[in-house]
Amino acid sequence: MRLPGTRYQEHGWEQVRKLLGRCSLSAFRRMDLGAMPDRAREAELLDLYTDEVAAELDLCRRGARGEAAGNSYGESVAELAMALLFELRAQPAFWSGLVSAIAAEHGKLGAFWLSPSGDAMLRKKVNDMYAGLRDKVDADNYQVATGRACSPNKMYTYRMLDTAYREIERLFANWSHHAAQVAAILDRGADGVPIEARQMKSIGGCKAPWVIRWSETLERFSGSPGPLHTRSKRFSSLRNNPDRIAALMAEIGDYEALSANMGAEDWRGDEDEAGAWLEDYWRVVGESEAADEEPATPDMVDQILQPLPPDEEDDDEDSEEPLLAYVEEAGGEDPDSSEDGEGGDQAGAMTARGPAYAAPGMAGPPAAAVASNAGSLAVAAAPKAELRAAGNAADEALAAGLSLPPRFMELASAAQDAGSWLVRMLKDDSLPIRLAVYHKLLGAEDESYPDAWLDPETGELPTLAQLAALDRISMPTLRKRRNEAIARLQAASARVTN
Incomplete structure (x- = not known):
């Protein structure tokens, strides 16, 4: 959206916001946030914050995100971010609002910025501050450009x-x-x-x-x-x-x-987006390599999907599938179908590896027993496969009916960071409940969300109505369970910070 005098209402604002949020988090790590409640140091902290963020922005100025187009007037994302940072010095009331918000959160949760979710909470408050500041700056410039009140x-x-x-x-x-x-x-x-x-x-x-x-x-x-x-x-x-x-x-x-600049090439925007994507990609790769070099934490599990609870694990299924695969390859012969007790099982195991591996004088199982046992295993495994297929088909049909990708539940589950603190705390809650928690705490849109969590049509998390439908519960029940989960997170965070 363009209006006379405005600079921050166009497509580049999202990149400006992300750049300011990232640089602010880096600055906060070098500041004493515990001094925020002290009103006597408010001006001193603003000076320190401005200097630290300006230094970070200068480092990012030549990056892909910093050089991307911020608006249609030729200003880059880094230039707009730096200008808005210095507007904060001219509009200190917005800094006072941020200080009050951090002090209030500190009063409820203590040093919340030290908790696993601390960065996300700080980023949300910084985003709110700059969102208000950009509208104030653009409104003032609109009045200067048009002479009309705004x-x-x-x-x-x-x-x-x-x-x-x-x-x-x-x-x-x-x-x-x-x-x-x-x-x-x-x-x-x-x-x-x-x-x-x-x-x-x-x-x-x-x-x-x-x-x-x-x-x-x-x-x-x-x-x-x-x-x-x-x-x-x-x-x-x-x-x-x-x-x-x-x-x-x-x-x-x-x-x-x-x-409108009718002569502008459409590919310019794609070029900037691709550059920002590559910069994020290499940053994530670097963080991943750095994490791999660190010693593993004992309670962290290196896996994508969460393990099933012990009472839900199906050992029979894991043991039968390789056997059935062998039976199919061997044309119906089943190595474990012997009726001769342990000796027969060993003979079957040897036979499974082929005649060359069988012990001398050890006979394989009768062909009739092999065929009979293979048939019984296939019958036993069929209902499980049918149930899994039926469950997946039901989830896919439900997601498609909500205008979501058919495999939304499967891909969104796989995109979770199984070792993260929040996932471990909410391990007993369903995926839609977890997404509803993110929806409440960080909003429907946040750059930290994996693409698999987002509705492709909106680029945001599914709505609460969609999440309730995915969980096959009502909206009031979803809200109740979401609020209970948030209460548990806040209690756990308070224990960590204290």
Whole structure:
């Protein structure tokens, strides 16, 4: 979204936010966060924080993320991040807000930044601070550029309407998968390709009633109320004011048309994204190699998937599958089908390796016994395979019905870090409950989430309604179990920090 005087409302903001968050965490490691509650040192800590983050940003200036385009005016991500950092010196109230938030969390949990989830909590608070600061800076610059009054809340409203337009555009483009919601937005049947999908070329062509009805449909189709229909009063005045919505969207559309650089190459954005991806890739590889060089912690398990509880492990299944594979290869001969006790088992084992390995004078099992036992093993193994296949098919059908990848549950489970503190603490909770915990603590979108956890259509975690459906429970039950899990995490974190 572009408006007169604004610099931080475009696509590059996500990279600016990530860069500031990463550099802030590095700065905090060299600061005494225990001094945050001391108001007398607030200005001193701001000076120290600014110097440390500026040094980190300077180091990242030549990296792929730092050199990526931050907006359509030619400013890089590193330049925007550095400028916003120094705006913090001119707007110290935002630093005071961050200090208060850290002090309040410290009062409840102690030195929470030392806990396993400390970095994520600090990053969330830093993100909130810079999100408010960017709207304040852009609102002030908008007033200078246009001479019209503008507040941070109005800038937030512009951005909400731009997001609503992007969502409506996405729904129209995939109308066949969202026919019911598109019909509700258009307030008419959507039996074929809606003509509106071709007519709406920009936000200026998006009609205000569509935005209002889109907000109405969100609770029914995603499980959470739309921005115009929440209990918050922030947008309540817009709900019944389509003329105001139309005027704001027309202003966005007019300025974007005026300032559009039609000669820009589309591949520039892809180039920047690829560079940022490669930088993240090599950083993760380096961290992994460094971790491999460290001595293993005794209670850490080197595995991708969590082990099943002892009462759920199926030893018979593990022992039968290799045997069945041999039976198939040997044309029906089963090495363990002898009826002669231990001696027969040994003879069968020898026979399984072939005649050349059999002991002299030791005969193999009768062919009839082999065929009989192989048949019984196949019958015993078949129900287990059928149950697994049926369970996987049910999960895939459920995920597909929720507009998620069919193998979502399988891939999301495999993407978990089995050795992480949070996974170990929530080992008794289902995967949807764990994702709901992340949804509550870090939000629907965070750069730390594996791609396998995200809904490909939104790039975010599945909604609570989707998670409840995946867990085959109701929304109230999901919220209850999620809150219980968070309470256990907070109690465990308090024990660690104390």
